[in-house]
Amino acid sequence: MTPAIELAGVSRLFGAVRALDNVSLSIAPGEFFALLGPSGSGKTTCLRLIAGFDHPTSGKILLDGDDVTDIPPFERSVNTVFQDYALFPHMDVAENVAYGPKVQGISAPERRRLALEMLELVRLAAFADRAPAQLSGGQKQRVALARALINKPKVLLLDEPLGALDLRLREEMQIELKAIQQKIGITFVYVTHDQGEALSMADRVAVFRDGRVEQLDSPRDLYERPRTAFVARFVGSANVIEGELARRVTGGGRAFAIRAEAIEVLAPGAPLPDGALSCEGLLEDIHYHGATSRWHVRTDAGQTIVAVLPEGAAAAVPHGSRVRLAWSRENIVPLADS
Amino acid sequence: MQHPPMRAIATFLYGRRGFYLSLLLLPPLLWLGTVYLGSLLALLMHSFYAIDEFTARIVPKLTLATYRQLVSQPAHVDIVLRTLGMAVAVTLTAAVVAFPVANYMARYATPRMKAFFYVGVMLPMWTSYLVKVYAWRLVLAKQGVLSWFLDQLGLAPALDAALQTPVIGGPSLASSYLGMFIVFVYMWLPFMILPLTAALERVPQSLLQASADLGARPGQTFRNIVLPLALPGLAAGSVFTFSLTLGDYIIPSVVGAPGYFIGMMVYQQQGTAGNLPLAAAFSVVPIILIAIYLSLAKRLGAFDAL
Numbered sequence: 218m219t220p221a222i223e224l225a226g227v228s229r230l231f232g233a234v235r236a237l238d239n240v241s242l243s244i245a246p247g248e249f250f251a252l253l254g255p256s257g258s259g260k261t262t263c264l265r266l267i268a269g270f271d272h273p274t275s276g277k278i279l280l281d282g283d284d285v286t287d288i289p290p291f292e293r294s295v296n297t298v299f300q301d302y303a304l305f306p307h308m309d310v311a312e313n314v315a316y317g318p319k320v321q322g323i324s325a326p327e328r329r330r331l332a333l334e335m336l337e338l339v340r341l342a343a344f345a346d347r348a349p350a351q352l353s354g355g356q357k358q359r360v361a362l363a364r365a366l367i368n369k370p371k372v373l374l375l376d377e378p379l380g381a382l383d384l385r386l387r388e389e390m391q392i393e394l395k396a397i398q399q400k401i402g403i404t405f406v407y408v409t410h411d412q413g414e415a416l417s418m419a420d421r422v423a424v425f426r427d428g429r430v431e432q433l434d435s436p437r438d439l440y441e442r443p444r445t446a447f448v449a450r451f452v453g454s455a456n457v458i459e460g461e462l463a464r465r466v467t468g469g470g471r472a473f474a475i476r477a478e479a480i481e482v483l484a485p486g487a488p489l490p491d492g493a494l495s496c497e498g499l500l501e502d503i504h505y506h507g508a509t510s511r512w513h514v515r516t517d518a519g520q521t522i523v524a525v526l527p528e529g530a531a532a533a534v535p536h537g538s539r540v541r542l543a544w545s546r547e548n549i550v551p552l553a554d555s
Numbered sequence: 556m557q558h559p560p561m562r563a564i565a566t567f568l569y570g571r572r573g574f575y576l577s578l579l580l581l582p583p584l585l586w587l588g589t590v591y592l593g594s595l596l597a598l599l600m601h602s603f604y605a606i607d608e609f610t611a612r613i614v615p616k617l618t619l620a621t622y623r624q625l626v627s628q629p630a631h632v633d634i635v636l637r638t639l640g641m642a643v644a645v646t647l648t649a650a651v652v653a654f655p656v657a658n659y660m661a662r663y664a665t666p667r668m669k670a671f672f673y674v675g676v677m678l679p680m681w682t683s684y685l686v687k688v689y690a691w692r693l694v695l696a697k698q699g700v701l702s703w704f705l706d707q708l709g710l711a712p713a714l715d716a717a718l719q720t721p722v723i724g725g726p727s728l729a730s731s732y733l734g735m736f737i738v739f740v741y742m743w744l745p746f747m748i749l750p751l752t753a754a755l756e757r758v759p760q761s762l763l764q765a766s767a768d769l770g771a772r773p774g775q776t777f778r779n780i781v782l783p784l785a786l787p788g789l790a791a792g793s794v795f796t797f798s799l800t801l802g803d804y805i806i807p808s809v810v811g812a813p814g815y816f817i818g819m820m821v822y823q824q825q826g827t828a829g830n831l832p833l834a835a836a837f838s839v840v841p842i843i844l845i846a847i848y849l850s851l852a853k854r855l856g857a858f859d860a861l
Contacts, residue, residue: 290767303761317769
């Protein structure tokens with residue numbers, strides 16, 4: 218099957234800065250694909266190159282098998298949901314949504330019908346005659362989505378679409394976006410710096426770092442089998458054990474990741490279960506998170522390890538106590554040198 | 556620690572916001588209210604007086620006689636139409652010339668380049684207005700720099716053809732409406748570029764990208780997005796170019812054909828002719844024209860994007 222999008226050795230230089238450094242990836246039709254990374258990692262540059270707002274310094278971009286590297290945005294069958302929504306302030310909601318058909322020369326009544334149909338999909342039909350300034354953030358977001366979908370693009374690009382919304386709305390919109398994607402079955406390319414968002418929505422995630430793809434995997438594999446310390450920390454918020462501490466715990470020097478929820482806290486000197494690894498340290502702090510709490514333990518090797526325990530697990534342990542951390546050997550994930 | 560009396564004043568004012576505000580606003584409001592609006596009203600009032608034909612004295616009695624005089628004499632109507640025509644031509648041309656410059660400054664120029672352009676656009680305003688007008692007269696003169704330059708380019712026939720065109724032509728650029736028009740556009744161009752740049756700067760890049768993304772060609776993006784959102788800037792700039800042209804009397808008297816303009820008429824009537832009411836009535840004409848222009852602009856939606 219021809220990939221919906223293919224990047225072949227794409228680089229984008231801004232002066233001496235490599236915003237994208239020889240990135241190759243291939244996105245299947247109908248896939249929900251996330252580009253995840255901290256700011257400045259190249260994920261947005263990547264999206265802008267696919268949309269056509271920017272031109273790669275080298276490499277090729279293929280949409281549906283066709284080389285579009287030199288094709289301007291208005292001739293690409295991709296549409297974008299912008300981070301700031303980019304709604305046209307001088308047009309009402311229906312006119313905004315109908316803009317795509319309008320510039321293609323579709324008649325006014327017909328494009329209004331199409332626009333209302335799209336607004337129905339995002340449950341905003343009642344707001345057709347409002348001005349964008351009269352909408353809430355979540356509503357603007359949905360208008361932007363309806364406007365981007367009306368041209369029936371093969372690929373929808375979303376640039377941190379939920380970044381400006383509050384937590385509850387963000388979670389609602391995540392569910393809604395995923396449902397819309399499954400309903401219309403087109404490829405979504407979703408840029409985010411929020412690993413929770415990427416993991417919960419995407420079929421596959423490309424983790425960006427310094428202009429390169431550090432790891433490309435399904436959310437489960439990224440979380441459970443990070444290949445580098447960066448991915449382990451950024452995606453899984455895992456503890457990365459390296460250097461002196463790694464030598465003390467495993468005997469070898471190779472860095473590994475251990476997820477915070479896989480760590481148990483024992484009394485110092487308590488017997489270890491079979492096959493467990495352990496280290497000792499001082500309990501520095503406990504952060505309360507409702508159902509769980511995060512224990513920060515400063516190990517004797519100097520590195521701090523975080524363990525997530527059910528709330529009330531050991532309420533009697535005071536700050537500054539010596540504790541023993543233990544985890545099963547099979548839960549550790551060896552990491553490549555980064 | 557503040558000085559105790561200052562502290563006492565600050566404390567006194569802190570709880571009295573309204574009083575504090577009126578204290579700050581009183582001097583400018585007095586200026587605006589009495590000196591500025593007051594003299595405007597006095598002017599308006601004078602236009603409703605008339606002059607006694609025999610004594611040449613102003614009769615302080617409200618009458619429409621002066622306005623009747625203004626609209627009934629074809630020469631007066633000609634002056635108004637001539638000035639209006641020039642103002643419209645200058646405004647349209649200034650808008651067309653300013654747009655690419657403003658667009659470049661707002662969207663493409665690096666910060667250094669932008670600063671350079673801002674200085675470049677405003678630099679002519681640091682020079683005396685009269686010096687510039689007289690300099691232009693020399694530039695446009697029959698044996699002047701411009702005709703020499705056009706001659707070097709082999710464009711002398713084009714200049715001759717332009718000067719032979721009825722109405723706008725004349726013996727030389729310095730004594731034709733075409734030359735006057737060039738000087739007007741030159742003088743008021745900064746007043747168009749600056750508000751237009753400010754308006755274009757407020758249009759986020761993402762709107763243009765969204766338009767292209769949805770399939771609009773560059774021309775469509777310009778018509779549907781850039782132009783409507785730049786309208787408030789165009790309106791502001793055109794009010795400047797329009798009203799400055801309507802009121803100016805120096806450029807038409809130094810450069811161009813002999814026909815009178817509103818500003819020259821005002822100057823002459825309040826001076827040598829000594830008909831203050833007619834001068835006042837002529838001064839009211841630009842006010843009315845601008846009011847009509849603004850209400851038209853508003854009806855066309857020029858301020859909707861504000």
